Amino acid sequence: MDEDGGRASAEDGAGASGAGPALELVGLVKRFGGRAVVDGVDLLVPAGSVTGLVGPNGAGKTTTLSMATGLLRPDAGTARVLGHDVWADPVGAKRLLGVLPDGMRLFDRLSGRELVRTTGELHGLARAVARERAEELLDVLGLTAAGDELVVDYSAGMAKKAALACSLVHAPRLLVLDEPFEAVDPLSGASIRGLLGDFVAGGGTVVLSSHVMELVERLCDRVAVVAGGRVLAAGTLEEVRGGRTLEERFVELAGGGERGTGEGLAWLRRS
Amino acid sequence: MVAALLRLRLALWRGALRRDTWRVVVLVLGGFYGLGMLAAALVGLAALAGAPVEVARAVVVAGGALLVLGWTLVPLLAFGVDPSLDPARFATLPVPPRPLAVGQLLGALLGVPGALTLLLGAGTALAWLRGPAAPALGVLGVVGGVVGVLTAVALGRLVTSAAAGVLGGRRAGEATAVVGVLALTLLGPAFAAAGAAVPAVDLDDLARALDVLAWTPLGLAWAAPADAAAGAWGTALVRLALAVAVLLALVLAWAAVLARRLVSARPPSAAAPAHRRDLLARLPEGPRWAVAARCLRYWRRDPRYVAAAASALVLPVVLAALAGLGTLPAGALWVVGPVAGLLLGASLHNDVALDGPAFWAHLAAGLPGREDRAGRTAALLLWGLPLVVVASVVGAVVAGAPWTAGAADTGDWLGRAAGALGAALGLLLSGAGVSAVVSAVRPYPAQAAGDSPFSSPSGAALPGALAQLVTTGATGLLALPAVALALASALWPWCGALALGAGAGLGALVVREGVRRGGALLDRRGPELLVAVRRDR
Numbered sequence: 001m002d003e004d005g006g007r008a009s010a011e012d013g014a015g016a017s018g019a020g021p022a023l024e025l026v027g028l029v030k031r032f033g034g035r036a037v038v039d040g041v042d043l044l045v046p047a048g049s050v051t052g053l054v055g056p057n058g059a060g061k062t063t064t065l066s067m068a069t070g071l072l073r074p075d076a077g078t079a080r081v082l083g084h085d086v087w088a089d090p091v092g093a094k095r096l097l098g099v100l101p102d103g104m105r106l107f108d109r110l111s112g113r114e115l116v117r118t119t120g121e122l123h124g125l126a127r128a129v130a131r132e133r134a135e136e137l138l139d140v141l142g143l144t145a146a147g148d149e150l151v152v153d154y155s156a157g158m159a160k161k162a163a164l165a166c167s168l169v170h171a172p173r174l175l176v177l178d179e180p181f182e183a184v185d186p187l188s189g190a191s192i193r194g195l196l197g198d199f200v201a202g203g204g205t206v207v208l209s210s211h212v213m214e215l216v217e218r219l220c221d222r223v224a225v226v227a228g229g230r231v232l233a234a235g236t237l238e239e240v241r242g243g244r245t246l247e248e249r250f251v252e253l254a255g256g257g258e259r260g261t262g263e264g265l266a267w268l269r270r271s
Numbered sequence: 272m273v274a275a276l277l278r279l280r281l282a283l284w285r286g287a288l289r290r291d292t293w294r295v296v297v298l299v300l301g302g303f304y305g306l307g308m309l310a311a312a313l314v315g316l317a318a319l320a321g322a323p324v325e326v327a328r329a330v331v332v333a334g335g336a337l338l339v340l341g342w343t344l345v346p347l348l349a350f351g352v353d354p355s356l357d358p359a360r361f362a363t364l365p366v367p368p369r370p371l372a373v374g375q376l377l378g379a380l381l382g383v384p385g386a387l388t389l390l391l392g393a394g395t396a397l398a399w400l401r402g403p404a405a406p407a408l409g410v411l412g413v414v415g416g417v418v419g420v421l422t423a424v425a426l427g428r429l430v431t432s433a434a435a436g437v438l439g440g441r442r443a444g445e446a447t448a449v450v451g452v453l454a455l456t457l458l459g460p461a462f463a464a465a466g467a468a469v470p471a472v473d474l475d476d477l478a479r480a481l482d483v484l485a486w487t488p489l490g491l492a493w494a495a496p497a498d499a500a501a502g503a504w505g506t507a508l509v510r511l512a513l514a515v516a517v518l519l520a521l522v523l524a525w526a527a528v529l530a531r532r533l534v535s536a537r538p539p540s541a542a543a544p545a546h547r548r549d550l551l552a553r554l555p556e557g558p559r560w561a562v563a564a565r566c567l568r569y570w571r572r573d574p575r576y577v578a579a580a581a582s583a584l585v586l587p588v589v590l591a592a593l594a595g596l597g598t599l600p601a602g603a604l605w606v607v608g609p610v611a612g613l614l615l616g617a618s619l620h621n622d623v624a625l626d627g628p629a630f631w632a633h634l635a636a637g638l639p640g641r642e643d644r645a646g647r648t649a650a651l652l653l654w655g656l657p658l659v660v661v662a663s664v665v666g667a668v669v670a671g672a673p674w675t676a677g678a679a680d681t682g683d684w685l686g687r688a689a690g691a692l693g694a695a696l697g698l699l700l701s702g703a704g705v706s707a708v709v710s711a712v713r714p715y716p717a718q719a720a721g722d723s724p725f726s727s728p729s730g731a732a733l734p735g736a737l738a739q740l741v742t743t744g745a746t747g748l749l750a751l752p753a754v755a756l757a758l759a760s761a762l763w764p765w766c767g768a769l770a771l772g773a774g775a776g777l778g779a780l781v782v783r784e785g786v787r788r789g790g791a792l793l794d795r796r797g798p799e800l801l802v803a804v805r806r807d808r
Binding site for chain 2: 069070071072073090091093094095097099101103104105106107108109110114118119121122123124126127150166167170
């Protein structure tokens with residue numbers, strides 16, 4: 001169902017960094033205890049796009065992104081990053097991939113500065129390069145002053161920004177961000193948006209998940225609606241919205257029908 | 272200013288009592304209990320007036336010193352300080368630090384424990400009511416007791432404020448947790464040692480220790496009336512003057528700490544000091560050394576690692592102490608190095624679980640498994656190897672160096688020392704190699720970094736015991752040649768050199784194989800390990 005939309009705009013966005021999708025998910029399946037949390041996800045993310053993954057809680061967004069980034073082994077299906085199979089050629093794929101997982105701890109007994117530098121060196125960067133990039137990233141994200149504080153003492157938003165810096169330090173071509181704006185204040189959100197804009201302008205591709213529809217509408221040129229472990233709709237923002245707001249369309253796709261009629265909970269209303 | 276603080280303290284108290292009835296109950300019960308204890312203590316002290324001066328002196332000085340120690344250590348380890356007059360709360364007000372310090376000092380005495388302690392301190396005067404100079408002695412006793420109690424409170428406040436200010440809230444909590452674990456670890460051996468030592472202690476030794484104590488800040492104030500009671504009024508006044516000087520110095524130091532905290536109400540987060548980072552920057556470049564540097568920082572900053580390292584270090588110290596007290600024969604110190612090696616080598620056997628979900632960073636970076644293993648192992652060996660070598664050598668020297676005991680000849684001793692060192696190296700290296708594999712097989716639930724070291728995660732007991740058994744068993748097996756040769760060197764000292772060769776050579780081989788195999792496991796099962804450590808949270 002998303003194939004057509006995916007191909008159509010793959011051509012729009014292909015100009016940025018040559019042919020081929022930046023991320024290609026085919027038939028991804030993950031079961032936990034017999035229940036399919038992700039039930040055959042197909043998704044094509046054209047290079048140079050900013051793709052938003054939206055869906056209700058428990059839709060399988062995080063599980064999908066974990067499988068796409070080599071953190072969770074799928075039961076079936078493949079994930080390719082710029083042509084490299086994440087599970088057959090992990091080193092080739094992970095070199096091109098920057099990840100910001102949701103709900104995972106960081107090595108939080110390091111200072112922010114040490115964390116970003118260490119991550120760069122883990123990716124095989126020379127120490128001098130890792131140091132230089134760490135300083136620039138901390139500067140752009142407004143973390144320079146807190147650079148020597150331990151990450152464990154950071155606020156949630158600061159930790160998110162430190163994690164974002166880590167995902168960027170090795171200059172990936174594809175950035176996969178799970179809930180990047182959660183707990184981030186508006187000012188930091190603006191600086192993150194600016195950073196992502198620069199990244200895409202430089203030929204990078206971004207995939208992000210979010211609950212906030214306005215944010216996805218403002219930031220993304222493509223959208224995939226995920227619910228019940230499947231992709232319900234995917235394509236350019238206009239295609240998916242079909243002339244309405246994304247929120248209306250999302251509610252319609254992802255389970256507006258399940259909503260009660262409002263007859264119940266009468267005891268909640270004051271008589 | 273001081274009066275205002277005291278009124279504030281009383282008002283806070285009243286407010287708290289009015290709000291919760293049960294607090295009144297607790298207060299009354301606690302008060303009666305405390306008063307009962309106080310009465311018993313006072314009766315005892317009055318009885319001391321009939322005892323010889325030396326006896327009264329021993330009881331009052333030792334008890335007083337314990338009181339000071341208690342007021343210093345108990346809040347640090349267990350309860351923390353009553354926060355109702357927390358200096359951070361005055362940060363927005365123009366309060367000068369010195370009146371604040373004095374106000375807090377006196378405010379502390381307004382509580383039930385403070386008031387009882389003050390009465391007890393003043394009550395020590397009862398022990399000195401003797402002879403024709405009884406009234407003067409009584410006055411001196413009250414003054415000395417009050418100064419002693421004030422010193423106790425001031426020292427306690429200074430230590431807790433300084434710890435909280437220097438370490439920050441989180442780190443202070445972690446540091447005390449580590450100290451608490453160590454204290455518990457040491458409790459058993461300490462009692463054993465004390466019990467074994469009591470019959471051996473000479474009363475003269477005790478008296479000498481008391482004399483020293485009486486000149487330390489812990490004992491100065493308590494010992495002054497004792498001097499006077501013995502007729503040495505000059506010494507008594509000197510001691511009292513010194514005690515007052517110590518008290519003043521403590522209050523001033525405390526005011527200085529408060530002044531700093533008033534400026535920065537939030538204790539500054541502990542920044543990573545620059546000079547240490549430079550030391551780690553001397554490590555070679557490359558991913559495995561990035562892992563090693565990260566692990567070395569964790570060995571220093573993460574209470575779980577600090578506690579593990581400390582536990583491995585405590586045992587040799589305990590053994591040495593027991594040998595020093597004569598509870599154990601000095602020959603027992605031969606095993607200091609090997610035991611430290613065994614404990615340190617096994618310390619990494621659940622290392623991926625200690626990372627917890629943060630382990631994703633290694634996975635997302637596509638870090639080759641052997642780089643991960645090599646980095647962790649290198650971080651341990653970089654400080655563990657020198658430490659085990661030192662422990663072995665020191666143990667061997669104390670256990671029977673030719674120039675001390677004169678029992679064995681130098682060649683024999685060298686052989687045995689080499690044997691002990693070989694066994695220690697063999698156990699450390701084999702343990703590190705085995706841990707590199709075991710920790711990649713199946714992590715079992717570990718405490719999260721922020722948890723109390725006293726809490727144990729559910730479901731950890733059985734798999735944990737199993738993993739430790741496997742690790743220790745495999746380590747013992749692989750280090751068997753070195754250990755066996757080391758034992759043989761007790762009879763045939765020439766075996767020591769062979770033990771050293773076996774320990775270092777085979778150990779290095781085990782490390783290499785462990786890193787290789789553990790790395791291959793990690794490459795194959797990295798995502799499954801991540802799932803496991805996430806589920807265990």
